[in-house]
Amino acid sequence: MKKLSILMIVLLVVSLAGAGWTQFRLWSSKDETLPVIECPETPLVLQVGENDPDTLLEGVSAWDDKDGDLTSQVMVEGIARSVENNETTITYAVVDSDCHVAKQTRTVQYSDYQPPRFGLSQELRYEVGQPVVVRDRVTATDVIDGDLSNQVKVTSTGLNANVEGRYPVTFEVTNSMGDTSVWTAEIRIANYQTGEPRILLSQYLVYLEQGEAFQSKNYLSQVIGGELEDVTVESGVDTSTPGTYQVTYSCIGNSGTAGTAVLFVVVV
Template sequence: MKVFRILVLVLLLLVSLGLGLSTLYHLWNDDKTIPVIECPEEALVLSVGENSTEKLLEGVTAWDDKDGDLTEQLFIQGMSGSIQGNETTITYAVVDSDDHVATASRVVRYSDYTPPRFSLNSELRYSVGNLIRVKDRLTAYDVVDGDISDRIKVANNSTMVAGVEGTYPMTFEVTNSLGDTASITLDVVVRNYAVGEPVIYLSQYLIYRTADQPFSPMSYLESVSGGNVEDVVVSYPDGAFTQGVQRVLYTCAGLGGVQGSATLYVVTE
């Protein structure tokens, strides 16, 4: 019995010694080094059409004291959910063979970035009792994401009263994948057409321009139903075009003297 106890004690000592040696071995051999990511300090300048993984990783390298060159293991952890002007931030990451993670960030500057833009293919005018479907006429496009019309939201519905004639300002918003939100306020007109009222058709009802860009309003006039194109009169906003949204009004008298109108929204950037 005494011999058995001695054997058990020896066995326990051997197990403890083995565990201790194993722990020391792992502590001695465990890789405690963290990978290092190196990327240029200056911003990465790209065209929005060059937004590929290969381009975004250009000039970035990774190294680990144990694993060596880890550049091929680099990946993009994410892009900032916002953009300031034409700049956003990208975050790189790499993982070594011991699951140590390193990250680094860099500014990305787009040389040809523009915020999302709206487009209007018809006037927002509806007869009383008709279904108002603004999204059938209002679309949005983004240089990064392409067509984002399905992301348009109504931010402000004014005080529209169903079945009541009136002009109701409505604000629309759309956001791209970089977190950039564009908004515009347009008038939704609910009014029946009068007898003999001419209808003025434009090729576009919403345009974007720069302050120094020439503007020719008659180039957007397409046709007039119930009137003559030659009789169309264009009214500009008070004063010169300033930054923001202005309205250019086209009016025309019909054969019976009834006045018709159409509005071109001009966004000056």
């Protein structure tokens, strides 16, 4: 019986020693280093909505001391839903054979991005006492989200539809990237006079790039009750300086009554 007990103890010791050696070998062979992702220092230039994997992973490589080259296993974790100065951030991730995860970010520069822009299909002019409804003529579009017209916020302080005058109004809209555009204009409350000519424009709000040429007469479409050649233009548009400008078109109609129309120009 004593010999049996000794044998059992010896077997137990041998078993524990074997298990310990196995654990030691597993521990000593385990890779504790993280893989490394390398990206070019220059921004990745993309068009809005471009999601081709080869393009998104252009120039990206990955390496691990144990597994070697992991470039083919690099994944795009996501592109940040924010943009500033036409730039955002892309995040890459890779996993090695020991389930170690490494991540790296890179700047993305959109070549065709622009903030949301407003549109105006007719003048912001209303007769005295008429309901001031701007959503039938003010729109907003975005290169990422498309039509944002129903998300436009309108703010006007002191507007009185029963009193003739010009009242400041602010339009604001934000796209899904968190980029907000603001446009400040004027609402005009004024009755149309008998015989007043109607000056119609092809657009009532235009955007110009800084330094772009501006020809005010290019936006004249038609004069009802007057002649196109009789229209005069008052413009202070300076395309070298970003901002919002008003261009006023005036005309003496066939009955001798003057009429005007306003074009808003936004230089970006």
